[in-house]
Amino acid sequence: MNIGLLDAMCRHALNAGYHVILEGILARSRYGEMLQALFHDHGGTSHGYYLDVSLEETLHRHRTDSPERGSRDRRSDTPVSSRAGDGGPAPKGWRRFRPRRSR
Template sequence: MVGSETTRLIVVRGNSGSGKSTIAERVRSRHGRGMALVGQDTIRRMILKERDVPGAPNIGLIDVVARYALSQGYHVIIEGIFYTSHYGAMLRALREDHRGSSHFYHLDVSFDETLRRHATKAQALQYGEPQMRQWYRRLDLLDGGYEHIVSEDSRRRRPEAARASRSWPAPRQSGDLR
């Protein structure tokens, strides 16, 4: 078992360019201290500089970092593409082992929209449409039916976004230095 009854685990999954990092960073910024942000790209591409393949070391490292942060009383938001075939077992085990509440979201954004968003990013020159097309998997959902699907137009309609925001922990008080 990991974490406590008061810690929250939030997992945000989706294709490249779907808005995962933006959402995770905004949630963490709004919350402040006491929330760990575990990004797949940070661990896989920057720390380990490895490819996204089944059984790769980044899967275990993401798990260890999330578990450690939860065990230290931090809320944890994990964000990444997290293909079900590569990361599903790790994410399911983390959910099952977490004592607190766990919330899983899958951002369902069309390929054309992910490509449009990608063009606005700093790394747009590092990879393009051919790679994104190869990586794109529509509704690569985890087994179990516990993942909330957030559609690309939810920012206009807001029902999924409103439901999702209720799972975010309340911001810490400004005097809390944790």
């Protein structure tokens, strides 16, 4: 259900003339088809950015983001490790970023 909802919200905002930023842990194996269709169907300019960060780095960033969060997402009890991206190459036409390890 959430994939369809994200798609509908993005399309509604784009059709109303807004710029849209869709951000999150969006594993290509799960969200890729929706994202590609959204890019394909959008008449304007689209940009995709793939943050290539290891699970270890993701957990490190979550631990240092805010003390109360720890390695769990503040919106749920789901461990970050169970929602991490699936790695692999960036989707076609997307820019890949490999940031340095945060301190």
